[in-house]
Structures are given as C-alpha cells and as structure tokens.
Amino acid sequence: xxxxxxxxxxxxxxxxxxxxxxxxxxxxxxxxxxxxxxxxxxxxxxxxxxxxxxxxxxxxxxxxxxxxxxxxxxxxxxxxxxxxxxxxxxxxxxxxxxxxxxxxxxxxxxxxxxxxxxxxxxxxxxxxxx
Numbered sequence: 678x679x680x681x682x683x684x685x686x687x688x689x690x691x692x693x694x695x696x697x698x699x700x701x702x703x704x705x706x707x708x709x710x711x712x713x714x715x716x717x718x719x720x721x722x723x724x725x726x727x728x729x730x731x732x733x734x735x736x737x738x739x740x741x742x743x744x745x746x747x748x749x750x751x752x753x754x755x756x757x758x759x760x761x762x763x764x765x766x767x768x769x770x771x772x773x774x775x776x777x778x779x780x781x782x783x784x785x786x787x788x789x790x791x792x793x794x795x796x797x798x799x800x801x802x803x804x805x806x807x
Contacts, residue, residue: 679705679753705754713749713756716772719783720747722802726762729807730790730798739807745800747788760788767794775799776806 679702680688688698720726726745729738742762749758749769758769768791776785785801801807 702753706751709751709754709756712772712774713751713758715774715783716756716786716788717747717749719786719800719802720745720760724802726800726802727804727807728762728798728800730794731796739804741804760790767791 680698685698688701693701726742728740728742730740732740744761744763746761747758747769748761749756749772751757756769756772760767760769769788770791771789773787774783774785775787776783778784784803785799785806787797787799789797799807
C-alpha cells in the first residue's frame with residue numbers, strides 16, 4: 678500500500694473499500710513506473726537538452742546541456758534517481774511529463790532535483806519548447 682494512513686482513512690470515508698484502495702494504490706505505482714520509463718527515453722535522446730535551471734554562472738533563462746542522462750528507479754509512488762548533466766550530477770526526487778507531441782512522446786518534462794539545486798526544473802530537447 679502506497680497511501681499513508683491519513684490518505685487511506687480519507688479514501689475509506691469517501692466510500693472506498695479495502696480492495697478499491699489497494700487497486701488505486703497499485704494503479705498509482707503503475708503510472709509512476711510508466712512515467713519513469715518515458716522520462717528515461719526522453720533523456721536517452723541524442724543532442725543537447727535545454728532547461729530552465731537557474732545557474733549561478735549564467736544570466737540566461739534557458740540553459741543548454743551538451744549531455745544529459747538520467748538513471749531512475751521507482752518504489753510505489755516514489756520516483757528517484759540521478760541526473761547527469763555536462764559532467765556533474767544531482768539527485769532526482771520526482772518527475773513528470775508536462776507536454777507531449779501528437780504521437781504521445783514527451784516534449785517538456787519536469788524533474789524535482791535535490792541537493793545543490795533544490796528546485797523543480799523543466800527540460801526540453803528544443804530550446805523553443807521552454
């Protein structure tokens with residue numbers, strides 16, 4: 678079960694039985710795993726990636742990263758891992774797809790980055806998408 682005790686109580690009070698709560702919990706885990714796969718595929722692409730990350734050494738609103746790679750794992754509703762950009766890296770503490778193209782492929786994604794960044798950062802494969 679991936680819902681905390683308060684969430685489980687609220688779901689019971691809303692009329693869901695234990696089986697329905699378990700089904701919802703399992704569905705959350707499936708959706709997180711699907712997003713992790715799609716985020717991995719997004720960062721597997723060739724060429725630069727662009728972000729709206731604030732960087733101390735840049736006044737630009739959009740950063741270009743020559744290399745970008747992500748290693749993600751999931752556990753229930755948690756999505757975690759590590760993002761490598763241009764020879765440095767940062768822990769990932771969550772992520773989601775913000776925009777897709779007509780074929781359903783991610784165009785803009787967002788990762789919640791941990792220590793050293795501590796912010797939500799959007800990424801795209803094309804500068805104009807940000």
